[in-house]
Amino acid sequence: MPHRRTTLSKFIIEDQRRTTQHGAELASLLNDVQTACKFIAAAVSRGALEQPAPTGQTPLQPQDADAKALDVVANDIMLATCEWGGQLRGMVSEGLDAPYHIPARYPRGRYLLVFDPLDGASNIDVNVPVGTIFSILNAPAGVTDPGPEDFLQPGVQQVAAGYALYGPVSMLVLTLGAGVHGFTLDRHIGAYTLTHPDMSVPQMASEFAINASNERFWEPPVRRYVEECIAGHSGPRGKDFNMRWFASLVAEVHRILLRGGLLMYPRDTRDDGKPGRLRLLYEANPMSMIIEQAGGLASTGRERLLTLAPTDIHQRVPVILGSREEVERLVRYHHAYDGDEDYAFESPLFSTRSLFRAS
Numbered sequence: 297m298p299h300r301r302t303t304l305s306k307f308i309i310e311d312q313r314r315t316t317q318h319g320a321e322l323a324s325l326l327n328d329v330q331t332a333c334k335f336i337a338a339a340v341s342r343g344a345l346e347q348p349a350p351t352g353q354t355p356l357q358p359q360d361a362d363a364k365a366l367d368v369v370a371n372d373i374m375l376a377t378c379e380w381g382g383q384l385r386g387m388v389s390e391g392l393d394a395p396y397h398i399p400a401r402y403p404r405g406r407y408l409l410v411f412d413p414l415d416g417a418s419n420i421d422v423n424v425p426v427g428t429i430f431s432i433l434n435a436p437a438g439v440t441d442p443g444p445e446d447f448l449q450p451g452v453q454q455v456a457a458g459y460a461l462y463g464p465v466s467m468l469v470l471t472l473g474a475g476v477h478g479f480t481l482d483r484h485i486g487a488y489t490l491t492h493p494d495m496s497v498p499q500m501a502s503e504f505a506i507n508a509s510n511e512r513f514w515e516p517p518v519r520r521y522v523e524e525c526i527a528g529h530s531g532p533r534g535k536d537f538n539m540r541w542f543a544s545l546v547a548e549v550h551r552i553l554l555r556g557g558l559l560m561y562p563r564d565t566r567d568d569g570k571p572g573r574l575r576l577l578y579e580a581n582p583m584s585m586i587i588e589q590a591g592g593l594a595s596t597g598r599e600r601l602l603t604l605a606p607t608d609i610h611q612r613v614p615v616i617l618g619s620r621e622e623v624e625r626l627v628r629y630h631h632a633y634d635g636d637e638d639y640a641f642e643s644p645l646f647s648t649r650s651l652f653r654a655s
Contacts, residue, residue, distance in 0.1 A: 304330055304468060304479045304488035311472055321405055322455065325383035325432065326470070329409070330488055332377035333428055333460035333468055336370045336414070337481060340426060340462040366420055367391060370413035370428065383407055385435040386442035388609050390578055395609065397441045404440060407455065408433040408447055410578040410609075415459075416544030425463035427546025431582040432456045444609045447577060451602035457582035459546050469495070469550065471589040476553070497592035498556030501619040505540045505548050506560040513564035517597065517629035545574065549583050549617070553590055558618035558626070562597060572596070572614035576606050580615050593623035597630040 302310075308323045371391040378384060379398055383405035387396040390412040398404055409432055416426040432455045436446050458470035466481035468488045478492030504525055511519065525537040540557070542548050548559045561573045574580045584594030584601040594601040594617035604613065616626050 302490040304470070304490070307477065307479070307490055315474075317473075321383045322407070322432070324381055325378070325405070325407055325409070326456065328378045328381050328383070329374075329430055329458075330468060332374045333466075334481065334486070334488075335373045335377065336428055337460065337462050337466040339366060339369050339373070340414075340420070341466075343420070343423070367414045367417050374411055374413050374428070374430075378409055381405070384409055385439065386446070387411070388444075388447050388577060389413060390575060390610075393610075395442055395444060395447060406435055408435050408442060410447060410582075412575070412578045415546045415579070416542070419542070419544055424542060424544055425461055425547040425550075426544055427462055427550075428460040429546060429579055429582050430458055431578055431585070447609050448606040450605050451576075451581035451584055454581060454585050454602075457585040459549070459582065459586070461546050461550050463547070467491075467550070469553070469586065471586050473585075473589070476586055476590040478553075495553050495590050497553060497587060497590045497619055499591070499619050499621060501556040501558060501622050502535060503538045503540055503551075503555065503557035504560065504618075504622070505542070505551075505557065506562070507541055507543070508539065510564060513566050514562060515564070515597075515630075515633065517626065517633045518560065518562045520629055521626050545579055545583065549586065552587070552592070552618045556619045558616070558622040560626075561615040563614035570612050572612045574613060574615045576601075576604060576611045576613045577609055580613050583615075584617060587617045591620065592618055593620045595623055595627050597626060598634070 305327060308326050312320065312323050371389055374389070375387065375396060378387065380402045382403035384398055384407055385404045386398060386408050388410040389396060409430065411428065411430040413428055414426055415429050416424065419426055433447065433449050433453060434455060435442060439446050456470065456472045458468060461467045467478055469476060469478045476495040477490060478495055479488035480491040482489045506522065524531055524533050527533070528536040540551065551557065552559060563571045580601050587594050588602065596614045597616050601613065601615065616623055
């Protein structure tokens with residue numbers, strides 16, 4: 297019966313009763329986050345009908361020069377919805393250069409919130425699913441107004457992580473450190489409702505996602521992996537693969553949770569100062585926690601993502617995540633290459649001709 301379904305609010309309360317690790321303060325914060333995601337879902341659903349970004353007090357300074365108006369709207373919504381409740385000591389956003397301090401008129405709490413307000417914003421104009429990614433950390437003891445250094449915690453220290461997906465249906469996927477659960481927004485009652493309990497990454501994978509236009513910048517281990525997949529049934533993998541690419545981290549991770557596979561934003565040779573594309577604190581870490589809690593793996597290709605010690609709140613890293621066996625294979629290829637075991641590997645697919653060569 298519909299009235300017996302578990303809403304996200306009920307799920308959080310029941311989790312609080314099951315464990316002493318998560319108290320009322322975390323439950324209240326998660327309720328504020330889900331409220332913000334509902335507001336953002338409503339704004340995204342209006343698309344070009346949404347009003348231009350408000351000129352309020354939020355000191356938005358986007359990290360990306362091509363930020364869309366809805367980025368600003370989503371950032372303002374998350375800040376305004378979560379700053380007042382008394383659970384937070386500070387926030388870091390993809391849209392702000394520096395940490396956001398909780399206004400003095402509001403009480404301080406024990407947590408830090410880091411988030412990407414609108415992941416995949418470049419896809420808004422073409423109506424591809426976008427989303428919000430968030431991570432919750434413990435604030436250091438004795439710090440009233442956290443500085444950047446107070447947010448630089450490895451992913452293993454995350455208290456909770458999740459993302460909201462704004463697509464044909466709106467969903468919120470959450471982990472509190474004991475499994476991953478998906479909730480669908482029921483617009484009739486205005487509540488996220490549990491529809492995907494105990495999500496698990498399928499281990500039999502036949503899909504991979506990567507931006508093939510960057511193949512000339514890939515390291516040999518990534519070229520090797522992609523070539524083997526492209527070779528299909530007649531190649532060394534002995535089966536056919538499909539290549540997917542949404543250019544939306546939330547959409548890619550959600551697909552992997554439901555269908556398995558691999559997502560690669562690998563290290564490339566373009567800029568030594570930017571070894572990866574995704575931000576560690578509010579993109580790679582929360583998604584890695586979700587994937588690992590669902591039975592998958594997340595790596596840079598050389599080390600586990602969740603153990604990386606951040607050096608900057610907007611630090612970028614390579615990301616390879618998804619089905620366990622596929623991530624392990626790519627890690628082996630990287631280690632072999634770094635140890636010169638793979639030095640003889642040559643890729644005719646990626647050296648003298650293009651992936652999309654003319655016949």
